[in-house]
Amino acid sequence: MTANSSTRLLKLALPLVSQHGFTRAALARSVLHLPTPHPEPLSDTAVSALFGRGDLARKTLLRAWLDGGVESMHSRPPGGGVSVKDALHARLAYNEPVLAHLPEAFALLAAPESGIPPIDPIPALKHAARIADEACYAAGDQSLRLSWYTRRASLIGIYSAAELHQLTSPQTAHSFLDSLLSTSAKIESSVEDVKLFSSYIFRSWAGIIRSKDVL
Incomplete structure (x- = not known):
């Protein structure tokens, strides 16, 4: 996936934080909310490739959420x-x-x-x-x-x-x-x-x- 795809999935993951927290699971489930949803969440390998390994992916999600707070x-x-x-x-x-x-x-x-x-x-x-x-x-x-x-x-x-x-x-x-x-x-x-x-x-x-x- 491209950088634009990562940005798009991050935006889709933000509403999932209320249920799943600032987790890799929230990022993985973002693809289920695409206009044409994927049949299953992203694999852990795909989450790492798109957003970073381990807690780096969680921090990527958190920073995107903080950016949304500024916009609000x-x-x-x-x-x-x-x-x-x-x-x-x-x-x-x-x-x-x-x-x-x-x-x-x-x-x-x-x-x-x-x-x-x-x-x-x-x-x-x-x-x-x-x-x-x-x-x-x-x-x-x-x-x-x-x-x-x-x-x-x-x-x-x-x-x-x-x-x-x-x-x-x-x-x-x-x-x-x-x-x-x-x-x-x-x-x-x-x-x-x-x-x-x-x-x-x-x-x-x-x-x-x-x-x-x-x-």
Whole structure:
């Protein structure tokens, strides 16, 4: 199959994540949803050839899902533009169908390529930073110089806290996000070191992952 075929199958695999998780099985079953479905799922050899061996295939699926989350943040409500608040709520909503699988997905992101702990905190920070950047971009935020860093640093902390809250209390995640955004000015004024957020995200992700016995 071609690279275009891989991309097409990845898109078909995304709706399967809610049932099958970020697994090679979800990728294998993608061919069952082609306009002319295959009679059986892809073989393990075919999945490796198209998406990577072992957990590399799972990471390929996870990255495609994360890209879809970014796209979801740019959806415009009827008759209006997108605010930072709209974008962050849209991204939380994107998580909802796959919440049961997110701790494992976070563990997959945090695991080094060798597959051996310790957990790497950098992907967690990049994940939150990308969402903060996209929320500002979707809303047309033109913050400059120091305000650029403080605005995004506060949004990294806000979204990370809301997403982690969502894993344990999905019913209150959106109201929790609203409460954090309502105090964002106070948060921004206290941000002096982005490492504070990096440390917070790492500790929180690690706690969620370990509490779920993923690693």
